[in-house]
Amino acid sequence: MQIVVCLKQIPDLQQIRIKRDSREPVLEGVPLLFGDMDKNALEEAVRIVEKEGGKVTALALGSPKLRDTIKEALAMGADEAVILTDPAFQGSDTVTTAKILAKAIEKIGPYDLILCGEGSTDNYSGQVPSRLAEILGLPQVTYVRQLEFTEGGLRATRDMEEALEIVEVPLPVLVSVTSEINEPRLASMIQILRAAKKPLQEWSAEDLGLSAAEVGKEASSLEIISNLAPEQERKNVTLEGEVDEVVEQLIDALTREGVIAR
Amino acid sequence: MAEILVFSEKDEIAFELLSKGRELKEGLGLGLAAALLGQEVEGRSGQYFSYGAEKVYLGESTLLADFYVEIYAQALQRMAEEGGAQILLLGSTKRGKELASRVAQKLGAGCITEAIDLRLEGGGLVADRYALGGNTVASQVIKTERKVIAVMPKTFEALPLEAGKGQTVRLELELPEPRVRVVERRAKEGEAVDIEEAETLVCIGRGLGAEEDLGMIWELAAALGAEVGCTKSPASDYGWLSEERIVGLSGKKCNPRLYLGIGISGQIQHTVGILGSKIIVAINKDPQAPIFKIADYGIVGDLYEVVPRLAERLTTP
Ligand SMILES: Cc1cc2nc3c(=O)[nH]c(=O)nc-3n(C[C@H](O)[C@H](O)[C@H](O)COP(=O)(O)OP(=O)(O)OC[C@H]3O[C@@H](n4cnc5c(N)ncnc54)[C@H](O)[C@@H]3O)c2cc1C
Ligand SMILES: Nc1ncnc2c1ncn2[C@@H]1O[C@H](COP(=O)(O)O)[C@@H](O)[C@H]1O
Numbered sequence: 001m002q003i004v005v006c007l008k009q010i011p012d013l014q015q016i017r018i019k020r021d022s023r024e025p026v027l028e029g030v031p032l033l034f035g036d037m038d039k040n041a042l043e044e045a046v047r048i049v050e051k052e053g054g055k056v057t058a059l060a061l062g063s064p065k066l067r068d069t070i071k072e073a074l075a076m077g078a079d080e081a082v083i084l085t086d087p088a089f090q091g092s093d094t095v096t097t098a099k100i101l102a103k104a105i106e107k108i109g110p111y112d113l114i115l116c117g118e119g120s121t122d123n124y125s126g127q128v129p130s131r132l133a134e135i136l137g138l139p140q141v142t143y144v145r146q147l148e149f150t151e152g153g154l155r156a157t158r159d160m161e162e163a164l165e166i167v168e169v170p171l172p173v174l175v176s177v178t179s180e181i182n183e184p185r186l187a188s189m190i191q192i193l194r195a196a197k198k199p200l201q202e203w204s205a206e207d208l209g210l211s212a213a214e215v216g217k218e219a220s221s222l223e224i225i226s227n228l229a230p231e232q233e234r235k236n237v238t239l240e241g242e243v244d245e246v247v248e249q250l251i252d253a254l255t256r257e258g259v260i261a262r
Numbered sequence: 263m264a265e266i267l268v269f270s271e272k273d274e275i276a277f278e279l280l281s282k283g284r285e286l287k288e289g290l291g292l293g294l295a296a297a298l299l300g301q302e303v304e305g306r307s308g309q310y311f312s313y314g315a316e317k318v319y320l321g322e323s324t325l326l327a328d329f330y331v332e333i334y335a336q337a338l339q340r341m342a343e344e345g346g347a348q349i350l351l352l353g354s355t356k357r358g359k360e361l362a363s364r365v366a367q368k369l370g371a372g373c374i375t376e377a378i379d380l381r382l383e384g385g386g387l388v389a390d391r392y393a394l395g396g397n398t399v400a401s402q403v404i405k406t407e408r409k410v411i412a413v414m415p416k417t418f419e420a421l422p423l424e425a426g427k428g429q430t431v432r433l434e435l436e437l438p439e440p441r442v443r444v445v446e447r448r449a450k451e452g453e454a455v456d457i458e459e460a461e462t463l464v465c466i467g468r469g470l471g472a473e474e475d476l477g478m479i480w481e482l483a484a485a486l487g488a489e490v491g492c493t494k495s496p497a498s499d500y501g502w503l504s505e506e507r508i509v510g511l512s513g514k515k516c517n518p519r520l521y522l523g524i525g526i527s528g529q530i531q532h533t534v535g536i537l538g539s540k541i542i543v544a545i546n547k548d549p550q551a552p553i554f555k556i557a558d559y560g561i562v563g564d565l566y567e568v569v570p571r572l573a574e575r576l577t578t579p
Pocket of ligand 2: 127128
């Protein structure tokens with residue numbers, strides 16, 4: 001089983017601060033990590049290979065900080081990794097991201113399964129998996145919360161709004177997973193140390209046969225006009241004291257606000 | 263004439279999009295069309311006309327009986343090319359999102375999913391969506407000639423016309439056999455609850471230790487005349503409450519007059535669903551919990567002490 005897992009490096013969303021006056025997000029100094037559901041995708045790949053044999057390749061497109069971030073994927077059990085860090089890739093949108101990832105997947109070689117998260121934790125557009133499947137001419141099975149192998153293919157349980165849908169599909173296929181599919185493992189110290197010795201490649205646009213004009217901001221299909229936090233004016237009153245007291249204070253406050261009938 | 267093409271696998275969402283489409287087409291000088299895909303769909307076209315579709319494309323095939331995104335994308339691409347669609351408006355349901363992305367790739371189009379607003383600004387179409395996990399709202403413009411936008415359900419109101427009529431266009435579709443096969447469909451226990459409409463909303467999170475403890479939450483909700491909502495885990499992981507009750511980025515966006523968050527840390531993916539609340543109250547034992555930053559009133563304490571006492575005081579004045 002040859003599996004490629006696509007992981008996106010994102011800022012730690014809990015650590016993003018918002019500038020009070022301008023409502024702009026502050027991203028400087030915010031640690032980078034892999035998205036939650038991408039880790040679910042990786043965990044699933046590692047479990048499959050532990051059972052069925054084969055190889056897991058972790059693939060990520062992003063800033064050069066990936067050289068560090070990718071170690072977590074290797075420590076979690078990926079056998080090797082490819083990172084795509086060319087400055088020309090900067091400002092990529094879903095169109096160019098899918099284009100670049102597809103080229104990299106073709107270069108990685110034959111595969112049976114491509115695993116993605118159902119959405120990236122920061123953008124949650126869900127576009128990259130579908131676009132990738134279309135470029136690679138693959139069937140896609142999205143929103144998967146359970147996966148098992150059968151003769152010649154796989155059986156997946158899709159988590160849709162109104163129903164669980166069980167589907168069968170032959171390989172190769174692109175699958176995107178939800179956070180319910182598994183509990184990603186925490187890498188042990190030994191695994192972290194071993195990760196440093198695993199094969200890691202870094203490819204540029206040129207390595208993928210892409211020109212700078214085909215990727216990055218110029219080739220991107222979106223223009224962001226503004227990106228600001230929604231306005232929030234809150235009172236931030238902390239009620240303190242014994243339980244009875246705070247409950248009284250709360251009821252008084254809510255009555256004053258006119259949001260509970262008394 | 264080039265057109266706006268509307269599709270959703272859910273008629274009510276298509277009607278919302280058609281209603282908005284009527285407004286947009288004036289400013290953009292486009293026609294307004296809708297796509298119907300399935301086995302026998304012609305009977306539904308009248309309703310589509312009554313929401314403003316000037317043209318309805320009929321795509322009928324046994325291969326469209328089940329929703330296979332590859333096949334649907336192919337059918338929709340054909341309809342978009344037939345009428346020279348410049349803008350495709352889809353519903354941002356799970357199926358709608360994957361369809362939007364796959365058809366956009368086929369059409370060489372830029373795409374925005376999970377749009378929460380759509381408007382004309384300086385002659386161009388601007389879409390808003392949450393970004394950075396809900397920390398911000400990004401206003402975006404698609405630069406490609408063709409544009410695909412998947413809009414969140416209930417973003418626009420469905421407004422029927424007094425009378426509407428239009429033209430149906432039946433297309434012969436050449437579709438491949440699907441490679442994916444549905445072998446079973448298990449309906450989820452649906453629940454007719456609309457927490458988006460609640461005036462008062464009590465939400466629980468992972469701070470609640472056990473399913474049995476929901477009892478005291480329902481008592482508090484009853485005392486307040488509130489609905490009960492939750493963060494992701496109590497529904498998706500533990501199955502204590504139905505997924506209709508999830509509040510947040512992938513759940514419902516609520517605008518109650520009073521929101522009470524109990525045992526909820528206040529991660530952005532949840533709080534993005536409560537920003538429209540008039541008053542936010544948080545009960546959490548951790549004084550550092552981020553929910554206190556967006557609360558009007560915060561109680562630092564054990565929910566097992568505070569909730570029963572609060573319910574008691576509200577019922578026995
Ligand atoms: C793409 C994506 C989409 C998501 N969409 C959603 C969404 O729509 N809605 C959503 O809710 N989540 C969503 N999530 C999950 C989200 O990131 C958080 O994991 C979730 O909101 C956390 O839920 P919580 O606050 O209940 O749990 P926790 O973060 O575990 O917080 C539990 C809190 O309970 C407090 N507590 C514990 N015991 C007590 C006690 N006895 N008394 C008082 N307080 C106590 C703790 O101090 C803690 O702050 C999404 C995640 C992703 C990646
Ligand atoms: N820059 C990237 N590098 C690797 N994988 C990505 C990247 N962006 C998106 N993906 C994959 O596509 C999924 C959906 O992302 P998105 O379309 O941004 O919601 C993610 O969960 C990843 O698996």
